[in-house]
Amino acid sequence: MSHKHADPAALARLLLSHMDGALADLTEAQFAAMIARSTSRAAGGPKPPLRWQDELIEKMVPLRCSVLDLGCGNGELLLRLTECKQVRGQGVELDPGAVFECVARGVPVFQSDLDAGLKGFSDQSFDYVVLEETLQTLHRPVDVLMEMLRVGRRGIVSFPNFAHWQVRFDLAFRGRMPVTPRLPRRWYDTPNIHLLTIQDFLDWSGENHVRIVEGHALADGAVRPLQPGDNLHAEEALLVVERSDRWTQM
């Protein structure tokens, strides 16, 4: 075993052979900028909009369609969709406090544990089933994804991207569980138990007859259509999915 420091050029070659394309495509200046921003996190970049997904979903869904919001929280999205798009909305939420807030807002809410499944909901009974920032908190995320595509004609899924460069930096170089604006909790109090990356989701979709109809990313504080390289650049992703088999398409 050699006690010499690694040859930087050899190390770079070795790393590049395992990197995803997005990382390999970075220029030196871009890479340096990322490192600089990661090390001075407090300075921050542009403020990411809160609940950026809601605005997208509002634009996306047609008037008077039906929307099932899984893990609907205090009902904010459904309230918005009911007011702006006259949707037939139904929320599902477990937290008693959030359920009470839904009632106060006049949002129909079904108190239930998502991990217990959507058993009882009819096949293809909603136009859209929304799973906003919830997937990574579920005990059985794949079961819930499959159920949402059984109950809904389309699914809208959003989640924090665990392959975002800040996350990678924290883990790879600082050796600590990432704490970022979109993953703000420490390892011991995070509700996230099944973290995933955009690429993980794309891989899973490809293997399971799930088609990505539409994709959006939150990157550098802005919302834009998903593009190659976003597995590195996107803090969060929102994907519209549908089954490419079995169910009749919309």
Add this chain to the structure above:
Amino acid sequence: MVDPTPKPRGRSSAEDDPPDSPSSVGYTTAHTVRLATEANPFPLEIGTRSIGPIDVEYETYGQLSPTRDNVVLVAHALSGDAHVAGWDRNAEATGRAYRTKHPGWWDTVIGPGKAIDTRRYFVVCSNVLGSCYGTTGPSSIDPGTGKPYGLRFPMVTVGDWVRLQARLLDALGIERLHCVVGGSLGGQQALEWALAYPHRVERAIVLAASPRLSAQGLAFNTVGRHAIMNDPLFHGGDYYGRAQPGTGLSVARMMAHITYLSEEAMREKFGRRLRNKERPDFHFGIEYEVESYLSYQGKAFVERFDANSYLYITRAMDYYDAAEQWGGGDLVEACRRIQSRLMVVSFSSDWLYTPEECRAFALAMCRAGKPVTYVNVPSNYGHDAFLVETGPVGHLLRHFLDGDQR
């Protein structure tokens, strides 16, 4: 956010809202209205029978708005009456002296500023057909014989009750309900309203009730009726003018009270504590606290309830099956009728109308493509929780009532 497990409401007078409290509806006076006559009787659901005359006792609180759009109809449960809130002004005169000790049965949520705010809503509650609180029932005089009906009173159903309530509202000039609300058997009436009169109901709240009673519930009702009908004083239901079959009725009530509490609630409330003694006396009198409680409940009930009414009302409870009535046995099909906003609330330790049954009902609404709110309130108080958990129940009522129309 409201604390989901608030301090339980005691039944002591100290916690009752006195009549002069700004949040009490104060002293109340019941009204009676004749809604069917002998010449023009009320048709009943079962058989070809109809009944007349029918007098209905009801109470109202608050003011009916000029557009008549602020009506909240409250439906009472098995042993309930029209006296939901406030203090009965005529308690002594009408032979209901027990009412001087406590306000109406749901005074905790009805009154100025309370969850069902009488400054805003016009609250109506009527006593059901077959009961014994001023509405025609088995103890009323049968015009055919000039004697009390007894068991010659016709079988009545939840559907009959709701149609009679609709007739009452017609008489009051009320077309639409802002909300209909009830717990237990009252919850089934609220559901029946949403099914039978979908266009008259804007909101329906079903507390601690499902679209039909379980086999276990049927079993308990059966035993209660056995106790009454096998009491030597029952005399085939013709005991009026004599002592009523009090032993049977109190046994029925004691057993019902067991089903209203949960195992945890009994353990917490009574445990195995002895009643006013250090060690048992080794006799068959009252030894334990729980014995004393049940015995008291049984006796108090006999003073205020009619055994025949108990038979008829528990039978109506047995027969009710919303799916059968409105969906040919298919609950989802029945739910398709519903046009109102619906909230179903279960209580975690209720084993009479279980959270599972209530949840299944709410799911049937979802399957029918209808929006529904379903909340399972954590509580140790069993079926009684719908009356006891006034914190979360009050919050849900207030917000569901006040929520925007959509």
